[in-house]
Amino acid sequence: xxxxxxxxxxxxxxxxxxxxxxxxxxxxxxxxxxxxxxxxxxxxxxxxxxxxxxxxxxxxxxxxxxxxxxxxxxxxxxxxxxxxxxxxxxxxxxxxxxxxxxxxxxxxxxxxxxxxxxxxxxxxxxxxxxxxxxxxxxxxxxxxxxxxxxxxxxxxxxxxxxxxxxxxxxxxxxxxxxxxxxxxxxxxxxxxxxxxxxxxxxxxxxxxxxxxxxxxxxxxxxxxxxxxxxxxxxxxxxxxxxxxxxxxxxxxxxxxxxxxxxxxxxxxxxxxxxxxxxxxxxxxxxxxxxxxxxxxxxxxxxxxxxxxxxxxxxxxxxxxx
Numbered sequence: 001x002x003x004x005x006x007x008x009x010x011x012x013x014x015x016x017x018x019x020x021x022x023x024x025x026x027x028x029x030x031x032x033x034x035x036x037x038x039x040x041x042x043x044x045x046x047x048x049x050x051x052x053x054x055x056x057x058x059x060x061x062x063x064x065x066x067x068x069x070x071x072x073x074x075x076x077x078x079x080x081x082x083x084x085x086x087x088x089x090x091x092x093x094x095x096x097x098x099x100x101x102x103x104x105x106x107x108x109x110x111x112x113x114x115x116x117x118x119x120x121x122x123x124x125x126x127x128x129x130x131x132x133x134x135x136x137x138x139x140x141x142x143x144x145x146x147x148x149x150x151x152x153x154x155x156x157x158x159x160x161x162x163x164x165x166x167x168x169x170x171x172x173x174x175x176x177x178x179x180x181x182x183x184x185x186x187x188x189x190x191x192x193x194x195x196x197x198x199x200x201x202x203x204x205x206x207x208x209x210x211x212x213x214x215x216x217x218x219x220x221x222x223x224x225x226x227x228x229x230x231x232x233x234x235x236x237x238x239x240x241x242x243x244x245x246x247x248x249x250x251x252x253x254x255x256x257x258x259x260x261x262x263x264x265x266x267x268x269x270x271x272x273x274x275x276x277x278x279x280x281x282x283x284x285x286x287x288x289x290x291x292x293x294x295x296x297x298x299x300x301x302x303x304x305x306x307x308x309x310x311x312x313x314x315x316x317x318x319x320x321x
Contacts, residue, residue, distance in 0.1 A: 011035065011042040011114070012096045014087030016080055020101040021054040028062050028069070030107040038111045039095075044069045045315070046101075047087045050077025063313065070314035074307050081182045082306040084162060088171055090315055097165040098184075104202050105163040112198060113165040122193035125157065125164035125185075129199045151231045156189045157197055164188065180306050181299055183227045226296055233293065236286045243282065 013031060017024070028044070035042050046059050046069065056073060063069040072086055084098055095117055099105050105126060116124040146158070162185055166174075173191050174184070189195065225232065 009040050010093040010095070011039045012087075012091035012093035013042060013044045014084060014091055014096060014098050015044065015046050015101050016083035016087065017046050017048045017051060017055050017059070017101045018077070018080075018083075019051050019053045019055060021051075021058040023101060023103060024055065024058050025062060027101060027103055027107070028066070030103070031110070032066070034107045034110045038114055042068060043091075043093065045087045045090055046071050047083040048073040049080070049083040050074060060313065067314065070312070072312050072315070073310045075310040076308070078307045080162075081184055084184055085182055086307045086309065088175055090312075091171060094168050095165055096168070096171045098162050100163065105161075106200065106203065109198065109200055110165070116196050116198065117165055117167060120194060121196040122167040122170050123164060123188055123191075123195040125160045125188070125195065125197055127157065127197040127199045128159045128161060128202045147225070151225055152186070153231075154186075154190055156186050157195075160185060160197060167193075169193075179227075179300060180304065181227070181296065182306065186227055222292065226292055232289050236289055239282065240286070243279070 013035075015027070020027070024046070031044060048055055048059070048071065056071070059069060059071055063071065070090070072090055074083065074086060078086075087098070088096065095114065097110060097113065099107070099110075109126065113124045113126075142159075164185075166188065170188070170191050170193060174187055177187065
C-alpha cells in the first residue's frame, strides 16, 4: 500500500564518497540547511568507497558534532554503483535520497524532491538540463542517453542520473533484486510506480579531482545497455543475415560471369583482401558484443557480493549484497 504523505517523515541520505575530504564539510552543511525545516529527522549515510585521502577522518570529526552522520566503509574500491547499493541496504528512512559527494547536484533541490514525493510520487529524479563539464563530456552524455533510450527494453528517462529520492517500497524492491552488477537509474525506472522528473542546472565539482574517469563512464554506459537491452544481439543477427544475403547474391553473380567468360583468369587480390578484412572486422565486433553478454552471465552466476564492508560507525553491520 502507498504510504500517506503524513507518514513520510524520516529521510535517509545516501552519499557514496570517494576522496572527498575537502568537500564533505560543505556538503554536510548544505544538506543540513536544506533539510532543517523539511523533515523532522534524517540520517546521512556516507559510504566510503576505497578512499585514499582523509575522508574517513573528516567525516568522523563531523559525526562528533552530528550523530545523524553514519559511516559505512567498504573494504576496497568497489565502484560508484556498488557504493550506492551498500547505502540503500543500510538506509532505514521512509524516504531515501541518493546524491553524489561532489556537490554537482545541489542539496537545495532536496525540499522540492520531498514535496513531490509527498504529493504522490514514488520516485522523484533530477533531470540535468545543463552541465559544467567539457564539450566532449557533454556530447558523450547526450549520445549515451539517446542510444540507451533507443535500445532499452523499458523507458529510461533521458539525462537523469542517480540524484533522486525514492519511497520505502521502491527501495525495498531494489534491495530485494538478486543481480550484482547494477545500473541503478535503470533499475529505478524498471520498478515502475509513479515517477517524476525535476529539471535542474548541474554545477561543477566543488573541489578536488573527479573520481570517475572516461574509462569508468564508458564501462557504466556499456553496463547500462547490456543490463536493459537485448537489441545489440538482434542487430548482430540482422547484420549477419544481410552479409550472408549479399554474399550469396555476389556468389551467384561471380559464377555467372565466370561461365560467361567475363572474369579474367587472374582474379584481383585487392578486392579479396579488403573483403576478408571487412568480414573479419565484423566477426570480431560481433564476437565482442556476444562476449560482453556472456561475461555478464558469468559474473551473475558466481554470485559474489557487490560490496564488502570493512567497518561501520553508528549503524549495525551488514554483509555485502
